[in-house]
Amino acid sequence: MSRHPRTTHSEGSSAEEEIAEQHVSFIAAHAIPKTVTHEDIVSATSADEALQNCMRAIQDDSWGDLLASADAALQSEYRSLHEIRDQLTIAENGSILLRDHRIVIPRSLRQRIINIAHEGHQGITKTKALLREKVWFPSIDRMTEHTIRDYLSCQMNSVDHAKEPLRMTELPQQPWTEVSVDFADLPNGDHMLVVIDDYSRFVEVEIVSSTAASQVIPKLDRIFSSFGVPSVVRTDNGPPFNGAYFNQFANYLGFKHRRVTPRWPQANGEVERFM
Secondary structure, eight states, rough: OOOOOOOOSSSHHHHHHHHHHHHHHHHHHHHHHHHSSSHHHHHHHOHHHHHHHHHHHHHHHHHHHHHHHOOOOGGGHHHHHTTTTEEEETTTTTEEETTTTEEEOOOOHHHHHHHHHHTTTHHHHHHHHHHHTTTTTTTTHHHHHHHHHHHHHHHHOOOOOOOOOOOOOOHHHSSSEEEEEEEOOOTSSSSEEEEETTTOOEEEEEEEEEOOOOHHHHHHHHHHHHHHSSSSEEEEESHHHHSSSHHHHHHHHHHHEEEOOOOOGEEEEEEHOOO
């Protein structure tokens, strides 16, 4: 289907043209956002110099002349529309411009459309997704981001996710004084119990069928009996390291059990990197 069906005197194509025009009109009617009327879109489009020039360029295939003679203030607008010219359709006898199934919003209504989409004060991603369902215009993403970031009430109520600077753990003075422990899952349902020396990066691996303390502690006991009992054993907060059984094991052998911050694997970075 042509993006803009031209007037023709062929009798056989009149029915197809009528169907095409009805389809385009249906898309245009259902792409209008709520709280903005059809008349608002038509009126603003007719008063928008850039959209009117682009629609003439579509009809006459005169994009080259338009880009060559365009004002500097509108060059960016014309180039954005020229890049998607194959997706543009003129609807309703030249009163509305569509990009596929979405209305191209004239400049005078763009900020209003963004404000409507952001009424629930949702974030940038959700507001963009809501806009893209029905409308489009050049620099829609950038304008949406600026609007939401400059919105005072959103700034006051948004959660600050700034992270504290990393505080690096000092390197142990000798091998096997501090070790890190973690698990890696295997395809058959078993687990790899990984013990890594924080000084030398030497790794010991044992296979266990579960992460229960009754299976893990004997494996650790064998490793420690071979290489010596470390001063510090660093683990996450999962089983079996969060129970009384492991606490008794630490007290019996005399090592300090250091558990990292929950949901912060960077605190146990050496063994996590090995995984």
